[in-house]
Amino acid sequence: MTDSTANEPVDEVEARPRNAFLTFLRDLVVILVIAFLVSFVVKTFLVRSFYIPSGSMKDTLQVDDRILVNQLSPELMAVERGDVIVFTDPGGWLTARAVTPPSAFEWVLQQVGLLADTSEEYVIKRVIGLPGDTVACCNPRGQLSVNGVPIKEPYVLLPETGAPVSKDDFSVDIPAGSYWVMGDNRYASKDSRYNRDTPGKGFVLEDEIVGRAFVINWPFSRFGWLGSHPDSFAGVPDPAGTPAPAAQGPSGG
Template identity: 65%
Template sequence: MREAASDAPRRGARSGILGFLRDLVIIVVVAFLVSFLLKTFLVRSFYIPSQSMEQTLKVDDRILVNQLVPKVVSVKRGDIVVFKDPGGWLLPTSTNPPTSFESFLQSVGLAADTSHEYVVKRVIGVGGDRVACCDAEGRVTVNGVPLDEPYIVIQEGETRASGIDFDVTVPEGSVWVMGDNRYQSKDSRYNQEQPGKGFVPEDEIVGRAFVRNWPLDRLTWLDRPESTFTGVEQAKATSE
């Protein structure tokens, strides 16, 4: 009886440790499952590899993307979107591929996607819009309405919102996109000779960037500049 009594605390301790480890495993599995489901259906993380969206987004910034756009919520003018390269937009890169562990974390949504097959740009025109540049004051126009674009960067010595002229009508189901850093962005303007003629099919859009979450000192909500596109939809309706 004395031996049985002395064994009881040890059995209780072992049982307590096993119970803790079991609960820990369950918590980790649930966390991975929730993260995977979020990444698959709702939110996905990406990092910024280039200067094309400065100053809004800088190199190595991390963003969270709402994947309900455009499948559930329609894409809007002014949205910053992530989309898969429609073909020929991205130059070959020599950066090191992620390790197996990094790839695993990316696949379950616990790390930003660092693959080089996605592009980040701002939507300027949606299906049916006529987008052109530049007017007498060097501005982009959408449906004849000149845009006041406070987010763009124009390099020293330039005054126009685009270094090249263009005049296009966006097909239904597609968007016309441009980088905020206008003279350092290979966007729709420079891909008009590609099969897609510079337009991005909405089916290729992963989602809308809604927050810059890293680095922490640049944490901010990525608002849509509604005032920039005031009158554009009305102008489109009257021209139809």
């Protein structure tokens, strides 16, 4: 009986599994390259990950929360009152502190959006006033008002029940192209109120906005959507005096 494999070249028989392994490696590299390119495009143009380093947004956001930020705002999606936004430091807002630089591997993951950005040059606050608005605090009931209308702020953390929503009184007219922002932890937030002596005079320019935070994605126990509380601002007129439309559905946060 003749062995049919006896006449096959030895190297051809041995090459089959080796070629299959090389094909697998090639496909794996292609998949990884595509995945990194997609992640880079998403991170650059659509969604970006950040982590929360301080308690200025408690109880909405806790220290070390990871959030996702929609970078279509404000270019394609208008920033609204109540939105939680991430923006670059307008200058002088952040206190310098030692930061452990990321490893080379962590840096690569940050660049493609697979790891939260740990840079200290970003700030996160809630938008209270839009360009042209007048924001003032506090009325006899301890409330903040926008364009003369007092608003209820269920997202604010206060040191005690009945405390004013701001430790210090203020009244400000917001110039064109600028926003007034405040932290939810009102008595522990260095926000627009306390940066009036910086180059931006406490305002955040539209060009400085990275995007709107829309979800807490880590830890899993705190996973949830970040709402803008439209009900709180539903009765606020715009600077021209036209009332804003009534909010539809429950507010998040």
